Amino acid sequence: MQAWQYSTTGQDIVAALELKNLDIRAKSSLRKDELLIEVISASINPVEYKIPEASGVMSSFLLSLPATPGLDFCGRVAAKHKDCSAFQEGQNVFGALSSAFIKAGTLARFVVVNSNQCVLLPPGVDLDQAAATGTAALTAYQSLFPNSTTQPGSHVLINGGSGGIGTFAIQMAKARNIHVTVTCSTPNIELCKAVGADEVIDYKKCDLISELTQRGQVFDSVLDNVGVPDNLYHKSHQFLKPSGTFVLVAANPNVSGMARIARLFMQPSLLGGGQRRLMWTMVETKQADLTQIAEWLADGSLRTIVDSTFEFEDVPKAFQKLKLGRTKGKIVIHVAKQP
CATH class of the missing domain: 3.40.50.720 (NAD(P)-binding Rossmann-like Domain)
Structure with a gap:
């Protein structure tokens, strides 16, 4: 699969990002509460460039390199552990990874997430809207x-x-x-x-x-x-x-x-x-909070303001825009074609 990665810290993430071909986690390797998600849309946050661009102990010792950035996602459950009953393969879900100090983020064709880091996509809610909630x-x-x-x-x-x-x-x-x-x-x-x-x-x-x-x-x-x-x-x-x-x-x-x-x-x-x-605020990915967000998306109380969208091949350009600090709302990445 394709995934964006950086292999160094303390420099501009726009220059550091490279598109790599990586292996997809096998279904047999998934732990009890893990899901393999085919990412359809993702969104990016300032913390995803601030941490790898920081120099010193925090970035050098807390990041395992090479790393794929990205916390927020909306996608399809491609595989799950046989004992995971919360979700079924083929269902659309959205959510966020729980830490910015991650090795395998959501700016990839597939990502492994814990089942408590996502909820079902409510009927009628746009995938981009859901993908951009997350963090x-x-x-x-x-x-x-x-x-x-x-x-x-x-x-x-x-x-x-x-x-x-x-x-x-x-x-x-x-x-x-x-x-x-x-x-x-x-x-x-x-x-x-x-x-x-x-x-x-x-x-x-x-x-x-x-x-x-x-x-x-x-x-x-x-x-x-x-x-x-x-x-x-x-x-x-x-x-x-x-x-x-x-x-x-x-x-x-x-x-x-x-x-x-x-x-x-x-x-x-x-x-x-x-x-x-x-x-x-030290944000945590809590399924109960995601459930409330999903309810608000479904009844129209909450909508995502999407500043702009980028194709998967243009992730560095998306970070370049985010770093300007002038976005109105969220930046969304189209990782795969929407069904």
Whole structure:
């Protein structure tokens, strides 16, 4: 089978990727809870280039090379272990792999996944729509529910509303009757409103901290998808309720990025640290969460904003576009022809 791979770390993934011919895992080698998936559509996330491009311990020791990137997928069950009863061969499923430190990702014609990393594709749901949920939708869901103070009737601020996580978070919050204020740049205002944002702050036209401070302590939760401005958490007591939670989503997987997170958690408020509860979303692939996402896709409460699609042969071009940081929603890769 064909699969995209990189064999080095610490360099531009666009240049490092090569299309290789690899063996397909034999059905007899599958463990009890494993499925062999013929990938039809996949989608890519920033973490899939940030980790291999990072230099140092994290990329060198936690990645087994050569490696195939890709976490999100929608495809057909091509084979399963004889004792796996959750799925049947020929069924369409979607989901996400559970770790970015993987050797065999979804940018391949076939991928082996654990059966708890996917759910059945609901009837009538487009394969591209499902393929592009995965990591971004799980991150949005787990940032909003159930560990934060974001409950029906509350008010959430989403810093960075036009990307994959942001557009999913807006829709999920509205599905639970939550008031949503988002930040974005001028060209993305209409997109954020279209997916349900109640209020949009154009950070290009104001000082964001001053704008939020003027509103007072009105937010129950803040989701920071951007990490900018740098002092957003430190100033959050000016616009986040005393009982509120600041949820950090954006983080660079390198030494400086991890050091920044450590400082945020460890710096006492008396020494200039934040004064509100801080959480950092470490996304997990939970089948129960995927089931909720599938229900929302099926009833129309959730839709994927697809920025662009690329053919399997053009995966490096897809990463090149993703790295520009200007995507509206998700980038989808067509790995195989849709049935």
